[in-house]
Amino acid sequence: MRDLHLSLNQTQRVRLQAALDQLESDASSTAAAAASVTVADTIPVNHEDNILKGHGTSDLDGQVVATLCGVVERVNKLVYVRALRSRYKPEVGDIIVGRVIEVAPKRWRLEINFSQDAVLMLSSMNLPDGIQRRRTAVDELNMRSIFIENDVICAEVRGFQNDGSLHLQARSQKYGKLEKGQLLTVPPYLVKRRKQHFHHLEQYDVDLILGCNGFVWVGQHVDTTAKESTLLSDEPSGKEETDNAVPVETRRNICRIANAIRLLSVIGLTLSVESVTETVEESVRANVEINEMLGAEFYVQTVEREAQRRASLVRKRR
Amino acid sequence: MVGLSEGEKQFLRGGIEHNLRADGRTRHQFRPISVQTAVIPQANGSARVRLGATEVIASIKAELGKPTVLHPDKGKVSIFVDCSPTAAPIYEGKGGEELSMELSVALERCLLGGKSGAGAAIDLSSLVLVEGKVCWDLYIDALVVSSDGNLLDSLAAAIKAALSNTGLPKVNVVLGASPEEQPEVDVSDEEFLQFDTSAVPVIVTLTKVGKHYIVDATSEEESQMSSAVSVSVNRNGQICGLTKRGGAGLDPSVIYDMVSVAKYVSQQFISVLDSEIAAAEASEE
Numbered sequence A: 001m002r003d004l005h006l007s008l009n010q011t012q013r014v015r016l017q018a019a020l021d022q023l024e025s026d027a028s029s030t031a032a033a034a035a036s037v038t039v040a041d042t043i044p045v046n047h048e049d050n051i052l053k054g055h056g057t058s059d060l061d062g063q064v065v066a067t068l069c070g071v072v073e074r075v076n077k078l079v080y081v082r083a084l085r086s087r088y089k090p091e092v093g094d095i096i097v098g099r100v101i102e103v104a105p106k107r108w109r110l111e112i113n114f115s116q117d118a119v120l121m122l123s124s125m126n127l128p129d130g131i132q133r134r135r136t137a138v139d140e141l142n143m144r145s146i147f148i149e150n151d152v153i154c155a156e157v158r159g160f161q162n163d164g165s166l167h168l169q170a171r172s173q174k175y176g177k178l179e180k181g182q183l184l185t186v187p188p189y190l191v192k193r194r195k196q197h198f199h200h201l202e203q204y205d206v207d208l209i210l211g212c213n214g215f216v217w218v219g220q221h222v223d224t225t226a227k228e229s230t231l232l233s234d235e236p237s238g239k240e241e242t243d244n245a246v247p248v249e250t251r252r253n254i255c256r257i258a259n260a261i262r263l264l265s266v267i268g269l270t271l272s273v274e275s276v277t278e279t280v281e282e283s284v285r286a287n288v289e290i291n292e293m294l295g296a297e298f299y300v301q302t303v304e305r306e307a308q309r310r311a312s313l314v315r316k317r318r
Numbered sequence B: 001m002v003g004l005s006e007g008e009k010q011f012l013r014g015g016i017e018h019n020l021r022a023d024g025r026t027r028h029q030f031r032p033i034s035v036q037t038a039v040i041p042q043a044n045g046s047a048r049v050r051l052g053a054t055e056v057i058a059s060i061k062a063e064l065g066k067p068t069v070l071h072p073d074k075g076k077v078s079i080f081v082d083c084s085p086t087a088a089p090i091y092e093g094k095g096g097e098e099l100s101m102e103l104s105v106a107l108e109r110c111l112l113g114g115k116s117g118a119g120a121a122i123d124l125s126s127l128v129l130v131e132g133k134v135c136w137d138l139y140i141d142a143l144v145v146s147s148d149g150n151l152l153d154s155l156a157a158a159i160k161a162a163l164s165n166t167g168l169p170k171v172n173v174v175l176g177a178s179p180e181e182q183p184e185v186d187v188s189d190e191e192f193l194q195f196d197t198s199a200v201p202v203i204v205t206l207t208k209v210g211k212h213y214i215v216d217a218t219s220e221e222e223s224q225m226s227s228a229v230s231v232s233v234n235r236n237g238q239i240c241g242l243t244k245r246g247g248a249g250l251d252p253s254v255i256y257d258m259v260s261v262a263k264y265v266s267q268q269f270i271s272v273l274d275s276e277i278a279a280a281e282a283s284e285e
Helices: A010-028 A031-035 A137-141 A224-232 A237-243 A248-267 A273-285 A296-317 B006-017 B097-112 B151-165 B252-284
Strands: A057-060 A063-066 A070-075 A078-083 A095-104 A107-111 A118-125 A152-160 A166-170 A181-185 A198-201 A206-210 A215-220 B033-037 B045-051 B054-065 B076-083 B128-130 B134-146 B167-174 B184-194 B202-209 B212-215 B227-233 B239-245
Touching: A010 A296, A031 A070, A057 A078, A095 A206, A095 A215, A107 A152, A118 A152, A181 A248, A181 B006, A198 A273, A206 A248, A206 A273, A215 A248, A248 A273, A248 A296, A248 B006, A273 A296, B006 B202, B006 B212, B033 B151, B033 B252, B045 B151, B054 B151, B054 B167, B076 B097, B097 B134, B097 B151, B097 B202, B097 B227, B097 B239, B128 B167, B134 B151, B134 B167, B151 B202, B151 B227, B151 B252, B202 B252, B212 B252, B227 B252, B239 B252
Parallel strands: A118 A166, B076 B134
Antiparallel strands: A057 A063, A070 A078, A095 A107, A095 A152, A107 A118, A152 A166, A181 A215, A198 A206, A206 A215, B033 B045, B045 B054, B054 B134, B128 B134, B167 B184, B202 B212, B202 B227, B227 B239
16 A cells, blocks of 8 residues: 555645654653664673574674664574564465465465565365365366466465465465455564454445455355355356446445555555544544545544544553 | 457446446546656756656746747747656657647647637746746647656646746846847846646546547556547636647537546536645745
């Protein structure tokens, strides 16, 4: 998501500056601020202990110096610097959304906003007829009927290969091809690892999948129990076009949620289902048109609301 | 440009049919536009225009030159567009040349009128200093920094903004003794003449996707287009230029309809653009 450049008028600029200042002062009052470092800052370390220098640190004239901008973390004897903005760092079990870029022998290669492409093996994917069996040569020739180039797929990280690229699996019913919606790209550090990444927003009839790699899918809700029956009777896609058109009300909700995600990613706030639904509800309450959600006024209002929310949290803690 | 899956393409086309595009805009709405002027201090005039994620920079340099023999009473203007590799990796080296040529020719057609200079948006006669001997040569250079669809509209808006930011230095011309001699010119550093841009048109590109046309397409929407018509309209609602791209043929009635839609949309766009340019000039001071 590239930056939004908004033309703010004078009052909006003043309000935005006030809200940002309040956010900064709230942030600096927490303990995390004390541990933040920039490049070439010395890290306060007790030199008597045998400290292990981890990622993001370096030894300079006997001092432990940070080589990244981030927060200092200490785990027993290990001291390292965790960068706040970094590339996606995959872990086993992460839910990710990716796009197929190549159909290779017995595997699909997916692009997932990482330094290397991920691999989804044919054996890690459920066959259309649902039977568990050994993949034959016929299955290999029919790979294109399952996924083709440019398809958007939801999968889970199964492990790492020797060269560092990812192995994915999509064995459960909730994984697989995503249709009837739009894919958004946000910075990966805005999506924190939670228990749930699949969200079904009932009041909007919308599926929201927050991929840990920064790809977010917003689309019409697909009933995963009904998925199996549609896979068994594979119809040509031409017929489906008129049958399964997305209704207008759902489409409006999808656009609203997508704009809320774009707005939050531009401001730099963590994406979670609560923050997204709150932004959408606020936009409906304020009668903001869907495309005006990306405008200057709603942007300033959202930043102000976040500043107030954090201020009240800090007050509650005291 | 990444590809789109079948499901995403259907969602896009369905959205355009229902008058609700991916970011909530209707078919006839532009993305928010932001204008900055005087971004290149060495140039006589410059502007940077951002239309959503599309970003272009236009600069105008004026040099003294000799008018052509065919048109001794007119100055010269040339437009050149360059697509930077930062916009897309395919523009590196010679990759962007075809697109640059296409954009330059389309802009020249819309802004400069016919070969004789008739119908030009920029009054070429105002550029002449001494008939047949000295005139201003305007070199309009545009750079595409980031591309997310609708390059032609943003380039035209950037050129309009840069022209309103242009100041031509006052020149004192001393005619030589005989008509064959070159006159002496004294270029003033202090006084500047502002350009009159009220006649400069804007370009509105209508992209046909399915049965409907949309204004200001993003690069995803452009990948689904069958054809596109770019209409250049000035403040009085007159058509100054017309360009059609894309392989699919269009019925003449469809073109009529597109032109009338472009006229209607352009009036609003011109007023928004003018207010943005005025705000940019005011904030720059």
